[in-house]
Amino acid sequence: MxxxxxxxxxxxxxxxxxxxxxxxxxxxxxxxxxxVNQQLIDPQGMIMRDGNRLALTWSGMPSQGSVAIKWLDVASGKSQTLNANVQNGQLSIDDPNPHRRTLFMLPAGKTTITLAERKxxxxxxxxxxxxxxxxxxxxxxxxxxxxxxxxxxxxxxxxxxxxxxxxxxxxxxxxxxxxxxxxxxxxxxxxxxxxxxxxxxxxxxxxxxxxxxxxxxxxxxxxxxxxxxxxxxxxxxxxxxxxxxxxxxxxxxxxxxxxxxxxxxxxxxxxxxxxxxxxxxxxxxxxxxxxxxxxxxxxxxxxxxxxxxxxxxxxxxxxxxxxxxxxxxxxxxxxxxxxxxxxxxxxxxxxxxxxxxxxxxxxxxxxxxxxxxxxx
Incomplete structure (x- = not known):
């Protein structure tokens, strides 16, 4: 072919x-x-990858300070919580669960938003x-x-x-x-x-x-x-x-x-x-x-x-x-x-x-x- x-x-x-x-x-x-602007289909936020580094943005995220993030391994169902710092409205973390499909539960005021990498x-x-x-x-x-x-x-x-x-x-x-x-x-x-x-x-x-x-x-x-x-x-x-x-x-x-x-x-x-x-x-x-x-x-x-x-x-x-x-x-x-x-x-x-x-x-x-x- x-x-x-x-x-x-x-x-x-x-x-x-x-x-x-x-x-x-x-x-x-x-x-x-x-x-295409990915925000057009991701109104709640999105996760972008650069190597092993993840940049997270979401609706209702604080502009500054410490946040508790829960992540879930979809295959095993196991979850963990990590603390991360938002700086100037941005959050960047190392991938906490490399080489496996992961969902993130993120605090947004009184609610929680679930996000994952689209790609x-x-x-x-x-x-x-x-x-x-x-x-x-x-x-x-x-x-x-x-x-x-x-x-x-x-x-x-x-x-x-x-x-x-x-x-x-x-x-x-x-x-x-x-x-x-x-x-x-x-x-x-x-x-x-x-x-x-x-x-x-x-x-x-x-x-x-x-x-x-x-x-x-x-x-x-x-x-x-x-x-x-x-x-x-x-x-x-x-x-x-x-x-x-x-x-x-x-x-x-x-x-x-x-x-x-x-x-x-x-x-x-x-x-x-x-x-x-x-x-x-x-x-x-x-x-x-x-x-x-x-x-x-x-x-x-x-x-x-x-x-x-x-x-x-x-x-x-x-x-x-x-x-x-x-x-x-x-x-x-x-x-x-x-x-x-x-x-x-x-x-x-x-x-x-x-x-x-x-x-x-x-x-x-x-x-x-x-x-x-x-x-x-």
Whole structure:
């Protein structure tokens, strides 16, 4: 397989945040595309990593002084408390639980805020992230440490594999095609159930497209139809019966409510993964604007990889402007891509809840239970 194939299908560059739910951004040049502001989806605060150092900010944190922080190891359930000093509205600490998934309980006046790193630091993984901490329309928040989205787990380095085994993981949903899986299979994780829940990503109108060689890729991205590929693909994923069957498996597993975490992934963790994530988050009551901005985080997390890939492929294309433009469109995570699928659902079904009920069999009672299990 061409070394660029899997990353092209699900990788991205940096893109701007969605300002309002219904807006669609025009394509921008690479140099003009800013990073997504993670605060758009983390209203309670966030944790950022620099090596073994963690910087924590949260709503209601004191501007100065000592605070007691409780941290929880998600795999073992063990917790400890540490005292740390806030200086000038900033808190920086060494990771108290290295190489393991950790939740932090932080004091905010009379309440406590739970936070975790959104981008999971499993070595080798570019786009493994937690979908916790997202505010729902009714003022609740999605729970941390229960639902993850990712690029292919095949990429995990030995230390990344060890990290994955310390995440309280119970279920893996592989959204790739069978031929992708055969060439880059997921590693077996201890005590984890694996499901092949393919999400179709090849619309009939693009049946002639091949990703198996640089020449084939160049042929495709040299024409404007490459710029509409993921618009059409997101609509196709919504409509495909195979998508409905795969989503049924995801939701049936989620409804078990056994406290084990789930992860779904494709190759780069962008569109197939984005479709499943959007359906799951919408079922929990997360607003569309937040869902789109969460989708755009792929741009931020994969920016270094994507810049290098674009530079490499630009040489292959002899710096042909149209090919570079088309290839960028394939790489990028753009609002209009995921909005195309969401708008098709709205047009045909009225809401994601009705779509899930009619096509996936997720009842209103199921939705209520999902909210009970995955929000707080």
């Amino acid at each position: 061409n070394k660029f194939k899997l990353s092209i299908l699900c990788s991205t560059l940096i893109f701007s945040p969605l300002a309002v739910t219904t807006s669609v951004h025009a394509a921008q040049t690479v140099s003009a595309i800013p990073a 999971v630091p499993a070595p080798g993984m570019d786009n493994l992230r937690d979908m916790g901490g997202l505010k729902t329309a009714d003022g609740r928040y999605t729970k941390w440490g229960l639902a993850y989205r990712a690029d292919t787990l095949y990429k995990a380095k030995p230390a990344g594999y060890s990290y994955l085994n310390n995440m309280n993981m119970g279920y893996v949903f592989d959204l790739r095609r069978a031929e992708e899986i055969a060439k880059k299979p997921d590693p077996a994780l201890d005590g984890v159930a694996y499901y092949h829940t393919q999400i179709p990503d090849s619309p009939p109108a693009y049946a002639d497209v091949s990703w198996d060689s640089n020449e084939a890729i160049f042929k495709f991205v040299s024409f404007p139809r490459a710029e509409t590929f993921y618009v059409d693909t997101n609509v196709f994923m919504v409509e495909a019966k195979k998508s409905h069957q795969s989503m049924k498996q995801v939701f049936e597993t989620a409804l078990k409510g056994d406290g084990k975490a789930m992860v779904w992934h494709c190759a780069g963790g962008k569109d197939r993964t984005g479709y499943v994530s959007a359906m799951f988050l919408a079922a929990l009551g997360v607003p569309q604007e937040t869902i789109v901005n969460e989708y755009l985080l792929t741009n931020e997390y994969r920016q270094d990889f994507d810049r290098q890939e674009l530079a490499d492929m630009s040489k292959v294309f002899n710096n042909d402007p149209q090919a570079i433009k088309g290839f960028s469109a394939i790489q990028q995570s753009r609002p209009e891509y995921i909005l195309a699928g969401l708008k098709r659902i709205e047009q045909q079904y009225g809401s994601v809840d009705r779509y899930l009920e009619q096509e996936v069999g997720v009842t209103p009672q199921d939705i209520a239970r999902l909210k009970q299990l995955y929000t707080e």
